[in-house]
Amino acid sequence: MANQQQQRVIRVRAHDGRSTAVTLAAAATVQDLKTALRSSFAPALASRDFHLFLKGVNLLADAKVGNLPIAHGDSLSFIPVAAAKPTPPSTTAPPNIFSGKKRKFSWRGGEDIYAKIAKPTPPPPPPPSPAAISCHGMLPLNPTQMVEHLREGMGKSGGQITHSEEIPGREAMFSDLPIHLSSAMRNALRSIGITKLYTHQSLAVKSAVDGEHVVVSTSTSSGKSLCYNIPVLESISQSSSPCALYIFPTKALAQDQLKTLLEMKPAFSQSEFDVSIYDGDTAMKDRTRIRNNARLLITNPDMLHMSILPCHGQFKRILSNLRYIVVDEAHYYKGAFGCHAALILRRLKRICSSVYGCNPTFIFCTATLANPREHVMELAKLDRVVLVENDASPCGSKKFLLWNPPITAQERRSNPVLEVSRLFAEMVQHGLRCIAFCKTRKMCEQVLIQTRQILQKTASELVDSICVYRGGYVASDRRQIEADLFGGKLRGVAATNALELGIDVGHIDATLHLGFPGSMASFWQQAGRSGRRSKQSIDVYVAFDGALDQYFMRSPHKLFGKPVEHCQVDSHNHKVLEQQLACAASEYSLRSEYDECYFGSSMNSVITTLKDKGCLINNSSGGNSGVWKYIGHDKKPSQNVSIRAIEHHRYKVIDRKSNRVLEEIEESKAFFQVYEGAIYMHQGVSYLVDKIDLCSRIAYCKVFDLDYYTKVKDYTEISFIGGDVDEHPASQCKPDITRTTAQANACKVTTRWVGFDRILKSINQKSDTITFNHLPPYSFETQAVWVQIPQSVRATVEQRGSQFLHGVHAASHALLSILPLHMMCNGSDLGTQCAEPQGNSETSDRILLYDKHSGGIGLASQAKLLFGELLASALELVETCSCTNFDGCPSCIQSFACSDCIKNLDKEAAILILKGLIQYEKLYF
Numbered sequence: 001m002a003n004q005q006q007q008r009v010i011r012v013r014a015h016d017g018r019s020t021a022v023t024l025a026a027a028a029t030v031q032d033l034k035t036a037l038r039s040s041f042a043p044a045l046a047s048r049d050f051h052l053f054l055k056g057v058n059l060l061a062d063a064k065v066g067n068l069p070i071a072h073g074d075s076l077s078f079i080p081v082a083a084a085k086p087t088p089p090s091t092t093a094p095p096n097i098f099s100g101k102k103r104k105f106s107w108r109g110g111e112d113i114y115a116k117i118a119k120p121t122p123p124p125p126p127p128p129s130p131a132a133i134s135c136h137g138m139l140p141l142n143p144t145q146m147v148e149h150l151r152e153g154m155g156k157s158g159g160q161i162t163h164s165e166e167i168p169g170r171e172a173m174f175s176d177l178p179i180h181l182s183s184a185m186r187n188a189l190r191s192i193g194i195t196k197l198y199t200h201q202s203l204a205v206k207s208a209v210d211g212e213h214v215v216v217s218t219s220t221s222s223g224k225s226l227c228y229n230i231p232v233l234e235s236i237s238q239s240s241s242p243c244a245l246y247i248f249p250t251k252a253l254a255q256d257q258l259k260t261l262l263e264m265k266p267a268f269s270q271s272e273f274d275v276s277i278y279d280g281d282t283a284m285k286d287r288t289r290i291r292n293n294a295r296l297l298i299t300n301p302d303m304l305h306m307s308i309l310p311c312h313g314q315f316k317r318i319l320s321n322l323r324y325i326v327v328d329e330a331h332y333y334k335g336a337f338g339c340h341a342a343l344i345l346r347r348l349k350r351i352c353s354s355v356y357g358c359n360p361t362f363i364f365c366t367a368t369l370a371n372p373r374e375h376v377m378e379l380a381k382l383d384r385v386v387l388v389e390n391d392a393s394p395c396g397s398k399k400f401l402l403w404n405p406p407i408t409a410q411e412r413r414s415n416p417v418l419e420v421s422r423l424f425a426e427m428v429q430h431g432l433r434c435i436a437f438c439k440t441r442k443m444c445e446q447v448l449i450q451t452r453q454i455l456q457k458t459a460s461e462l463v464d465s466i467c468v469y470r471g472g473y474v475a476s477d478r479r480q481i482e483a484d485l486f487g488g489k490l491r492g493v494a495a496t497n498a499l500e501l502g503i504d505v506g507h508i509d510a511t512l513h514l515g516f517p518g519s520m521a522s523f524w525q526q527a528g529r530s531g532r533r534s535k536q537s538i539d540v541y542v543a544f545d546g547a548l549d550q551y552f553m554r555s556p557h558k559l560f561g562k563p564v565e566h567c568q569v570d571s572h573n574h575k576v577l578e579q580q581l582a583c584a585a586s587e588y589s590l591r592s593e594y595d596e597c598y599f600g601s602s603m604n605s606v607i608t609t610l611k612d613k614g615c616l617i618n619n620s621s622g623g624n625s626g627v628w629k630y631i632g633h634d635k636k637p638s639q640n641v642s643i644r645a646i647e648h649h650r651y652k653v654i655d656r657k658s659n660r661v662l663e664e665i666e667e668s669k670a671f672f673q674v675y676e677g678a679i680y681m682h683q684g685v686s687y688l689v690d691k692i693d694l695c696s697r698i699a700y701c702k703v704f705d706l707d708y709y710t711k712v713k714d715y716t717e718i719s720f721i722g723g724d725v726d727e728h729p730a731s732q733c734k735p736d737i738t739r740t741t742a743q744a745n746a747c748k749v750t751t752r753w754v755g756f757d758r759i760l761k762s763i764n765q766k767s768d769t770i771t772f773n774h775l776p777p778y779s780f781e782t783q784a785v786w787v788q789i790p791q792s793v794r795a796t797v798e799q800r801g802s803q804f805l806h807g808v809h810a811a812s813h814a815l816l817s818i819l820p821l822h823m824m825c826n827g828s829d830l831g832t833q834c835a836e837p838q839g840n841s842e843t844s845d846r847i848l849l850y851d852k853h854s855g856g857i858g859l860a861s862q863a864k865l866l867f868g869e870l871l872a873s874a875l876e877l878v879e880t881c882s883c884t885n886f887d888g889c890p891s892c893i894q895s896f897a898c899s900d901c902i903k904n905l906d907k908e909a910a911i912l913i914l915k916g917l918i919q920y921e922k923l924y925f
């Protein structure tokens with residue numbers, strides 16, 4: 001015992017898996033510990049500095065190290081410092097790390113988080129720098145020259161360019177300004193340089209003026225705004241009462257549109273009318289004035305939901321004179337948000353009509369979709385809409401490159417983040433203004449960091465000419481970035497799909513996609529951000545090693561020949577309907593007889609649910625008046641209904657130093673990003689999360705410069721809770737679909753977080769795994785589509801000596817990978833049940849995909865409809881993949897969405913299962 005107090009034996013594990021026990025005296029210092037490790041792990045650590053971790057926290061630190069108790073029996077791990085980044089010498093002597101004080105450090109409490117050791121270190125041999133192989137030239141190039149430059153330069157040795165395609169330019173088709181346009185309107189158009197309309201604009205304007213609901217579905221930058229601005233401005237400038245409501249899904253778009261309207265407005269000086277934005281950023285002091293005066297109110301669905309509809313009396317003048325409702329970017333309304341938006345539009349229509357006797361004309365604009373008319377009819381529950389889709393705007397030619405990162409000496413594909421970063425650097429160096437689209441916020445941050453590192457070496461003056469743009473940033477930061485991009489101060493941004501929408505950031509020459517963005521509509525929308533008007537542009541699609549990207553790299557015609565998808569919005573989601581009907585009832589009592597035309601046939605059953613919950617009461621004493629009054633205890637139920645995700649709780653990420661909220665993350669997503677020990681990235685800066693307060697839902701973090709990033713390990717269980725899912729509406733009108741035994745059912749999904757991997761940035765490889773079990777599981781109810789695998793198929797697989805469960809796991813991954821080819825969804829919309837290796841008999845004989853949105857947004861019923869095609873497509877994917885590994889590769893059955901992405905997989909078995917299922921279904925019908 002006495003000996004233990006004086007001598008401590010700790011176990012230290014190296015990043016490469018080696019492990020040893022180290023014995024240290026009680027009075028040992030940091031230096032002693034380092035010396036012991038250097039001798040234990042020589043020669044690897046002979047001249048390298050390293051990070052040393054106890055339960056995820058770097059122990060080699062500043063003066064606080066003196067308080068650090070490393071207890072006898074503790075397990076530590078270390079990672080050598082990869083890149084030589086000398087830090088300022090420490091001014092304090094190496095502290096005694098075993099001070100004998102009571103153990104103060106607590107991982108869960110996490111008060112003490114220690115910075116990287118502040119000691120200069122001799123630089124280790126640097127890994128080959130991307131900058132060393134990047135171009136240092138700065139000569140301005142046009143897109144055609146850039147294609148050649150890439151062919152001869154960074155794309156030459158690795159053979160990255162697997163395909164090039166040129167989409168030719170198109171001449172504009174004009175028509176004269178319609179004769180009925182007022183002279184003020186003509187002047188207004190002239191003031192923004194417009195003397196003729198494109199033919200699609202003329203058609204849209206005419207239809208709207210005639211009172212027809214219209215949807216304009218044309219390419220990016222095809223002049224869609226004028227399709228609504230002309231009829232609206234004509235209407236409100238010609239008499240003093242008509243009003244209009246513009247609804248944009250983001251505040252940035254509202255600001256952008258206000259700018260255009262204010263440019264046109266002076267031409268109408270004789271008839272004064274107020275155009276104002278009314279959104280969450282509108283100052284309280286301005287709100288009454290705007291409510292009293294605005295003739296053209298620009299807002300968003302959130303504001304309609306939270307503020308305008310619940311207080312509709314304050315907007316009486318506008319709502320009773322509403323001539324037009326403009327819904328721009330209608331394709332944005334899908335998934336959970338689309339479901340809420342559809343019901344908010346119904347609430348708006350109901351209030352306008354039932355309370356104020358007004359039936360406005362809708363004008364929708366959307367990106368190119370397969371079903372624009374059906375989509376907006378469902379969105380606003382309209383019976384008739386005029387479709388305008390013959391795009392007559394001009395466009396310049398576009399060069400597309402499909403770019404597959406080369407296979408390295410280690411037989412792995414080189415990191416696509418790095419490839420995009422190199423391309424990004426090339427573009428900005430050669431004067432091409434560029435947007436690098438990334439699928440996630442984290443990838444944007446990684447691309448920014450890597451590109452800056454490259455530019456530091458190749459053109460350091462351009463390091464600050466790029467930044468990240470994403471939805472989570474505070475509004476003023478985003479406005480600044482948009483202005484800087486427009487004004488030329490910035491040459492490029494790494495952006496999420498937040499920049500997909502039509503915010504005017506000036507001319508963009510080049511767009512990059514880091515992986516397929518999830519849908520063809522998104523792909524074209526992103527690509528359309530470059531080459532606005534008739535200027536030439538370049539677009540490069542950089543592939544991940546995943547199945548879908550590799551499928552497109554192998555079969556480019558599938559990409560370029562593929563039609564854009566249908567956009568689905570499911571306004572029948574029971575949970576959303578319940579929330580929205582409570583809001584609607586609080587605005588104006590529900591009437592069973594009349595309101596079904598807004599809320600559909602499930603309205604009455606939801607009314608019963610709300611009645612049982614004590615939210616509604618029948619207006620008559622006999623209880624049969626058909627009028628339902630809201631009596632819930634929330635005065636404004638909309639305050640508690642979040643429409644951007646169907647969940648109420650969010651975790652705040654707070655920077656300890658500045659006490660600033662960096663981000664708010666929905667509860668269901670929070671633990672994928674923040675947990676104790678997580679590396680959290682924000683604006684190119686990495687933070688270490690040192691504490692999660694589960695009660696107040698706050699993750700505290702500090703700026704930390706570490707050589708690794710983290711990836712959480714999670715495990716998901718799915719159980720059916722009874723109840724079939726409604727048939728997808730398209731099932732009635734698609735007689736040619738492949739029939740299937742797949743079923744769609746309500747289910748409960750529970751995710752548990754069991755630890756995280758630390759991945760070394762320098763080699764992009766796992767260093768070690770930290771386990772934990774303190775995070776609460778997260779459960780939600782949703783919908784799943786699944787198919788039972790017949791026993792005969794299982795028997796065939798087992799007779800061949802293949803692992804059945806590993807085959808199910810692999811086949812599920814393949815199915816998930818090909819989904820975006822068939823449905824408008826991306827990897828984060830659906831999940832698959834990855835079979836447990838031990839095989840729970842209840843769950844092991846099925847392939848299951850579940851809707852990741854709480855309550856389900858109709859994806860399961862849509863997938864059920866397509867299940868036969870999905871099976872065939874998954875089989876084609878696995879069979880045509882040339883890899884010979886029994887556990888496949890990322891191009892076929894390995895999925896990075898699964899935390900065990902490369903474990904428990906069997907390619908051969910997957911083929912047998914998919915084939916067996918297809919065969920079984922054929923025989924069954």
Ligand SMILES: Nc1ncnc2c1ncn2[C@@H]1O[C@H](COP(=O)(O)OP(=O)(O)OP(=O)(O)O)[C@@H](O)[C@H]1O
Pocket residue numbers: 192193194195196197198201219220221222223224225226501502503
């Ligand atoms: N008839 C026209 N003649 C010439 N230029 C036009 C005409 N109509 C629109 N434009 C110009 O085309 C550009 C793009 O217009 P606008 O922003 O309305 O397109 P959009 O289709 O709404 O774009 P996005 O898809 O990004 O939302 C603007 O600069 C606009 O002035």
